[in-house]
Amino acid sequence: xxxxxxxxxxxxxxxxxxxxxxxxxxxxxxxxxxxxxxxxxxxxxxxxxxxxxxxxxxxxxxxxxxx
Numbered sequence: 505x506x507x508x509x510x511x512x513x514x515x516x517x518x519x520x521x522x523x524x525x526x527x528x529x530x531x532x533x534x535x536x537x538x539x540x541x542x543x544x545x546x547x548x549x550x551x552x553x554x555x556x557x558x559x560x561x562x563x564x565x566x567x568x569x570x571x
Contacts, residue, residue: 512541513543521547522550
């Protein structure tokens with residue numbers, strides 16, 4: 505019998521996993537599922553996008569406070 509390959513996660517699922525990981529809040533069941541479904545490329549891409557959005561938000565807040 506052939507082993508069934510786990511379904512690859514969508515980019516939205518990758519973004520959600522990285523978002524909650526930024527806060528350090530992950531359920532064990534979600535972590536286990538993500539470890540099987542997410543690829544390294546998805547995690548890296550979602551992490552870079554998340555970091556850019558975080559920095560842009562901080563810069564926007566600083567700009568609003570300064571003006």
